[in-house]
Amino acid sequence: MAIVKMSSFSLFAFDSERDNLLHELQKFGYVHFSDLANDETLKEEGLRDVVVPEGITEVDQDIANIKYALEILSKNDPRETGFKAMIKGKANFTLEGLEETAGAYDYKPVFESLKDRMGKVESLNQEEMRLIAASDELKPWVTLGYPVASMKGFSQSEVFTGTVPKKLKDKLMNELLPFDYTYYEVISEGKDDSYLLAISSKDEKDAVNEVLRNNSFSSIRISGEAEPDREMHKIAERLAELKSEREAVKNGIKEMAVHLPDLEIYYEYLMNKKVRLHASENFLRTDSVNVIRGYIPTEMAGDFRKAVEASQKNAYYLDVKEATDEADIPILLKNNKVNQTFESLTAMYALPQYNEIDPTPLLAPFYLFFFGMMVADVGYGALMLIGTAVILKIANLAENTEKFIRFFFYLSIPTIFWGAIYGSFFGGIIKIPGLIDPAKDYMMILIMSIIFGLVHVFFALGVKAFLYVKGGDPVGALFDAGFWYMALIGAIGFLIPMFLDLPPAVKTVSMVLMIVGMGGIVVTGGRENQSMVGKAAGGLYSLYGISSYVGDFVSYSRLMALGLSGGFIASAINMMIGMLSGMGIIGILFGVVLFVGGQAFNIFLSLLGAYVHTSRLTYVEFFGKFYTGGGKPFNLFKNASKYINLK
Incomplete structure (x- = not known):
């Protein structure tokens, strides 16, 4: 799986058919328009900006009206919330279905009625404030x-x-x-x-x-006509009437909440219409022809042509060609179901450039492995597995929400795996046999963590070498990856005999390998500089970078630290529960509460810590070796839905 191949297109179409064209292209969806408004070359040829349709003002006003209605009525939403709402999910629509449903609905009577009622509430509120102020003014004179x-x-x-x-x-x-x-x-x-x-x-x-x-x-x-106490009595009576009137109006507003689903659908329709109208800002035009450029997925070029043809009654010109090395090619990732859930991690750091590789499939296995090692509890993993599996099975989830839930579903598996290795089930509340005892074998876990870090970093260097070779520069692979392999492996081999009884030849060979690697780094590290002094300085500076590798390897000790800390906290909670259990029924009840609350809190801390620190190892130690990023996302030609699932 990789970055989706893109094709650029140039389209000349009559201005009179622009609305039909945009409508068909929005149904197609996978169109990323290039902004031609700042293209001075085209403007020098006499092209000018496309004037955004006047209808956009009306659409903006309609959107503002709908937002006003939704904000008020949502406070009285009679629909289910929380878990039940998540299970039911949002309604599914195609663009055609959305337009058909919205076209049969007139929101304005609802909006006008709501506006009138809210005006009445505001008027009653103002009268109440005025009367309360008058009553407060009369209060000191009540005995008059x-x-x-x-x-x-x-x-x-x-x-x-x-x-x-x-x-x-x-x-x-x-x-x-x-x-x-x-x-x-x-x-x-x-x-x-x-x-x-x-x-x-x-x-x-x-x-x-x-x-x-x-x-x-x-x-x-003093305001009023009668005695102050009588005036205050009349005010109190009027305040009671105002309260009754206001409640009646508010009940009427509450009853209007049945219109929420229709208003939400109409809002989504308007937002997509706004996206369609604003797309014109990317175009240039002559007196009668629009000039449109952009990108589409190469595999969808045929469907794109059909969409253009369906919208054009008159002649048009369309040129589609595979994008190569344009700087502004948008990025769309395509991965299998497992790797899709990790695309958000890549996007959080930076999307790849078009000529890079998608690092998502590379980071996913390590992320799963490291995350599981940091949480490392069979009970926690089982809760994650069962909870996410049930939600994925019974809930109608939005696409992004489904990916988020699946993300933790996959992470539950290595969590159970490492929990079994450590013999941890809710911190030992139930004893299960493990291969490693974290309380005793912490040095072994630390060494394992460093070894896993070596594999992670060396794999990243291997990816870097692969990219050099793929780009036709095997020498660069030797200079920027091969020599580092030699220097690091040689340094490790040189140091290990200090702790282990190994043949002398190991130390000798390692020293030679380390010297060759370091010498290669010094000689080639500054090769981009012009002067000999610059090359030498650049090489020495590159060799200094070996200190950062030492820091990188030490960073992987967090694999041990987080795994142990979560286990020790869980064990401490269990210890307190054990002490409470000897205090009779009251102690048992408090123990149950402590177990549920304490373990829930520890799960939260463990998951959060593992998420953050595994991301850190990915972004700094892994991506830092081979990945640049900086690509801009492919913008689908539709609005990001809030209330519905737009297919």
Whole structure:
């Protein structure tokens, strides 16, 4: 399996038939348009940008309306959620079926009704806020036993209502005592202020006002007509009515949630229509002809021609040829069912360039092996295996979700394998015989980890050599891979006799091999430089890179570290459960809770740690030896579906 072979195409079609063309090409799906908007060569020949249809504005408005409706109604979605929803899955549609279903549905009455009801809710909310504010303003005056209306419009007196700081209240009272025709009363007191009512004759009002002002009096206009307590009662009654009205409107909105499936389908239809309309931005045109370029999978060239022919009533020109070394060839990967689940790891790092190899089939076996070694528990692996197998069997999953579940289904197998080797079943809750005891044979596991790392790194160097040979440069394979093999193998062979009793010839041969390899690296490592000094410096710098290999080999100790840490945590949990089990029924119950919670947490940590660290070994130690990446993805001519499975 490898990178899908691509063919480039050039198409001249009449502008009047652009909509039909794009419609047919979207049904075909596997079209990646090249952006010609920045092609100055073509523009110098008189070609100009294609004007995006005015209809795109209407589509954007429809999408905004649908999003508004979905956001509101989704809060009252009556459909099943969680595991049941995953089992049922999303509805499956072809593009033709999606357009047929959406064409028979008019979303606007639903949207307008929802908009009106939401407007009513907003209006009720605003009235409620206004009434609550009014009630809060009246609360300090609730003991005022006079109708508010009766205190307005006196011809011979002036009414003052407001607040003074509590710390100035006594001072104010004393200053108001000399006034013979002024009545004043503290109605209530708040945290910092006193609420004051004062009635003064026309003759004294100015003097009273001056006293109030000098004491930081702040005037308040009391709202309403009747006594404050009666006004507050009327407000409370209206608030109860508002609550009832709002609940009725909200119940009506809740009932509208039955339209969610239709709205979601229409949203997907609009998003695909938007993709189709925006595709025109990649084209150039004359007065009547569109110039279109892009890429298609070579194996689909026949179907592509049929799609173009089906859309054209008039003459057109189409040229399709196999892509070779163009810099902008998009990348589409094609792997078997197992390797497909690992394509996301490759894409997370970088898609390959068109002239590279797809590293996915190369990384997959090592990833499985290393992941299993890091988790290494029969119980954990069995849970993964059974859980993912059941989900894959009974659930209607989206394509990406299915790949994700299958990813962990495949990873469960090496997890069980290594768990059996270590004799670990939920950290030893049930004793099973193993080939290696991690608590005692940790040095053996460390040595195994380093050996596996050597295999991993040497395999990567072998891939590098293969790519050189495949590219017609066997000498480069010797210089950049062969000499490194010699230097590393020689260095290992030179060091091993220090720890093992081996014939002297092993050390001698290894030393010679190491010297030849290192000498070759120094001589050829800087061959791209022009001057002799540059070549020598480049060679020495390349040899310095051997230190990074030492770091690489040490990195594989994490295979041991994570496997042991997960096992020890599980064992610690089991030890605590054992202590609780001796405390009677209560201890047993707590032990069950601890087992489920503790082991679940350890599974999560183990899987997360294994995922991250195996990815790290892949990206740094493995890819770093032979893989460049940097390819851009092939963009399918359709929208990434959110609510449906678009086939």
